[in-house]
Amino acid sequence: MAVAKKAIVWGLFAAGGTLSSFVFPALILLFLLVATGNTPFGLEFDRINAFAASLLGKACLFVVISLSLWHAAHRLRVVFHDFGVRKDAIVAMAVYLLAGIGTLVAAFYLYQIH
C-alpha cells in the first residue's frame, strides 16, 4: 500500500515536472511580452477567450495547471524537510490540500468560461 501510494505521488510529480519544464519557459516569455507592452494578438480577449472556451483549450489548461500545482506542492514538501521541518505529515497535508484547492478553483473558472 505504502509503495503504491508513493508511486502515484511521484508519478504525478514527474508528470508535472516534465510538463512545466516543456511549457513554462514559453509561458513566462509570453508574460514578459505582455509586461513589456508587446501583447501578441493571440492573447487579446476574443482569441484567448475562444481558446479557453474550447474543450481542447480547457483540457490543456486544466492538465498544465493541476499537474504543475501538484509538482510544486510535492517539491515544496521536500524543501520543508530540507530546511529542518520534521512534521512531514502536516506539511504533506497542507501542500497537497493547497494544490487540490488550486485545481478545484481552476476547474471552476474553466467551467465558467464560455
Add this chain to the structure above:
Amino acid sequence: MSRQPYIRPISKTTWYMRNGRYKVYMRREMTCLLVAVYSVLLIVGLAALAEGSAESWDAFLASQQNPFMIGFHALALIYFLIYQTFAWFELAPKAMPLQFGERKLPDSYIVIAHYIAWAVLSIFIFWLAGVF
C-alpha cells in the same frame, strides 16, 4: 558510564552552502516556487476570463505591465530555464533510461530528443499565442 554523544552542529537553513552540489540541488528545488507562482498567475488569468468581459482580461494584462513584473518575468525565465527545464532534461535519461534488448540508448539521444520536442512545443505555443 555513558558519555554524551557528540552531535556536530549543522545549520538547518544554510547546510547546503558548504558544498557546490548541494547548492545546485537547492537552486533546483527552489524552482517549485516559480512553478507555483506561474500556476497561480494562470488561475488569476482564468478568473479574469471567467468574468466574461474584455475589461477584466485587459485589467489582468495591465497588472503585469510595470517595471517590477518585467524584471520578475525576465529573471524567472532565466532561472527557470537553467534550474528547471535544462536540469530536468539532463536528468531525464537517468530517471528513465531506454533499453532495447541488450542495447542501451545513449543518454545524449534522450537529452537531445527532449530539446527538440521542447523547441517544437514552444514554437507551437508561440504560434497559438500569435507571436508570429
